[in-house]
Amino acid sequence: MPPSREVLPLSRxxxxxxxxxxxxxxxxxxxxxxxxxxxxxxxxxSLFTEALASFPPEQxxxxxxxxxxxxxxxxxxxxIVGLIKRNGKPPLSQAVYIAIQKKAGEDxxxxxxQYLREYEAQQREEFEGPRDTRQAEEMRQENRRLHTELTELRKECNRLAKLLQDARVAKGIEPPVLKDGDKVRATIAAMREAGAPAEDIEQFAREHGVSVEVAA
Structure with missing residues (x-):
C-alpha cells in the first residue's frame, strides 16, 4: 500500500x-x-494568500x-473561506441570523x-482564531516523546544513583541504606535501649506493621 501523501496548507x-x-x-x-x-x-x-494560508490548495x-x-x-x-468551512454551502449571513433572532422561540x-448554532460557532472560531490541527498533533507527539525521554532519564538517574550508593557503601564511605522494615526494627531496638515503656514500643510496632517479637 503506497504511503499517503501529506496534504500541505497553502502557507507551505x-x-x-x-x-x-x-x-x-x-x-x-x-x-x-x-x-x-x-x-x-x-x-x-497577497491578501488571498494570507487569508487562505491554513487551507490546502485543492480546497x-x-x-x-x-x-x-x-x-x-x-x-x-x-x-472562499466561508465556502470551504461550510463545505460548499452558502456563507452564513449576519442579516439572516438577526432575522431569526427576532423570531419567538416557538416560531x-x-x-x-441549526443556522443560529452554526453562525455562533463560526463567530467563536473567528474570535479564537483558526486551529492548526497539524500543528496541534505535532505538539502532542512531541509531548509524548518528551514524556518518554523524561521517564527513561529518571530510570537512568535512579540506576546511576544506586550504583554510586553501592560503590560508596563498598568503600566504607557510607553505611548501608536500610530498608523500611530494617529501619523500624532499628528504631524499636533503640527505644528498648533508651528504656522506652513497653506499651510505646508495641504501639510503634503495630503502627508500622511489625510485631514486637519479630523486631526483638
Whole structure:
C-alpha cells in the first residue's frame, strides 16, 4: 500500500501559491470587479494568500470554482473561506441570523435553530482564531516523546544513583541504606535501649506493621 501523501496548507505549498495567483489573475479578467484596476491585482493576490494560508490548495481551487458557478462577481477571501468551512454551502449571513433572532422561540424551525448554532460557532472560531490541527498533533507527539525521554532519564538517574550508593557503601564511605522494615526494627531496638515503656514500643510496632517479637 503506497504511503499517503501529506496534504500541505497553502502557507507551505509554493506550487499551490503559484496556482492560486494564476487562478485569481484569470478570474479577475473574466469576472465583475466593479472598478478594481489591474494594478491592484498584486495586493489582491497577497491578501488571498494570507487569508487562505491554513487551507490546502485543492480546497481553495474547489471553492473558487464553486463561487464562479454561483456568482459573476469576483470573490473576496471571506467568500472562499466561508465556502470551504461550510463545505460548499452558502456563507452564513449576519442579516439572516438577526432575522431569526427576532423570531419567538416557538416560531423557529429546526433549520433556524441549526443556522443560529452554526453562525455562533463560526463567530467563536473567528474570535479564537483558526486551529492548526497539524500543528496541534505535532505538539502532542512531541509531548509524548518528551514524556518518554523524561521517564527513561529518571530510570537512568535512579540506576546511576544506586550504583554510586553501592560503590560508596563498598568503600566504607557510607553505611548501608536500610530498608523500611530494617529501619523500624532499628528504631524499636533503640527505644528498648533508651528504656522506652513497653506499651510505646508495641504501639510503634503495630503502627508500622511489625510485631514486637519479630523486631526483638
Amino acid at each position: 505549498n509554493e506550487r499551490g501559491k503559484q496556482l492560486l495567483a494564476a487562478r485569481l489573475y484569470r478570474d479577475f479578467q473574466a469576472m465583475k470587479t466593479y472598478g478594481k484596476e489591474p494594478e491592484s491585482l498584486e495586493s489582491i493576490i 481553495i481551487m474547489q471553492a473558487l470554482t464553486l463561487h464562479a458557478q454561483r456568482s459573476a462577481e469576483f470573490p473576496t477571501p471571506a467568500d 423557529r424551525s429546526p433549520e433556524d435553530w
